[in-house]
Amino acid sequence: MPGWLHVGLASLYNVRMRLLAHPFILYLLVLAFGAIIGSFLSMLVYRLPIMLKRRWEEDCEALTARHKTPGRRETFNLALPASHCPHCEAPLGWMENIPLIGFIALGGRCRHCHTRIPLRYFLIELITTVAAGFSLARFGATPMGILAFIASACLIALTFIDLEEQLLPDAITLPLLWLGLLANVGGLFTSLEAAVIGAASGYLFLWLIYHAFRLLTGKEGMGFGDFKLFAAAGAWIGWELLPVLLLLASLVGAITGLALIALKRHGRGTPIPFGPYLAGAFWLALFYGHPLLFTYLRLAHGH
Ligand SMILES: [Zn+2]
Secondary structure (H helix, E strand, O other), X not given: OOHXXXXXXXXXXXXXXXXXXXXXXXXXXXXXXXXXXXXXXHHHHHHHHHHHHHHHXXXXXXXXXXXXXXXXXXXXXXXXOOOEOOOOOOEOOXXXXXXXXXXXXXXXXXXXXXXXXXXXHHHHHHHHHHHHHHHHHHHOOOHHHHHHHHHHHHHHHXXXXXXXXXXXXXXXXXXXXXXXXXXXXXXXXXXXXXXHHHHHHHHHHHHHHHHHXXXXXXXXXXXXXXXXXXXXXXXXXXXXXXXXXXXXXXXXXXHHHHHHHHOOOOOOOOOOOOHHHHHHHHHHHHHHHHHHHHHXXXXXXXX
16 A cells, blocks of 8 residues: 555544544534535536436437537536526525525525525425434444435435426436445445345336336326336345335325325326335335334234
């Protein structure tokens, strides 16, 4: 090992040891880090669907009008244009860019045009901050803790994008799947064998249900994004926990769906995205899978 790398790793180890001796400071740093990632996620939830739609439009144009030169459009990606109010397009000041605090300081309204900023931005930042705290509390300052937080961040982004757009982008579900398989090469959350079988059977199982449902009712009950998300869950937690995960997601989904119909917020025919329930159950299974499985088995055997 080169000398500088050795010195670098040793000082990182020192910092970690010092922080572990002061859990309060460690938690404070992790929560602040969570809030910053949350701020990134709220931007991602807003921008990624727009970027995807623009790309699809461009692909369609390219297919249908090959003879025309496609019109140039303004750049829109994760970095550009800089953060601004979606209503009056006033750029955000540095104060407003501070996660959580910015929203509270502004009272949830744009400083210039006083339009309400969707509560979603604040919620995403808050949930991500809490998820960072949970990752540290459950798995400690370890590679497992870091990976669990990355998975949490992906699930938060997927949940909110699915709620807004009924879409689970491949750009998040597929890297989540690969990362789960990689994490389990070292057997971090489950054995590699259980992870590979989990990824394949997760996809296949929902794919079969989708086609059975379509043949029986003539309707489409889920999107392909749901299969990929379930496959990713299998890659992280292994095939053994998938039945519990699906049961949990369906149960919460059915209860919420019935409640929404009862409250007349939803017509019977309106599709309700399944992604948020899958994502929530995925998170629970990743963090508390073994206690969950234990409870499930006890209930299933009736004692
Ligand atoms: Zn504004």
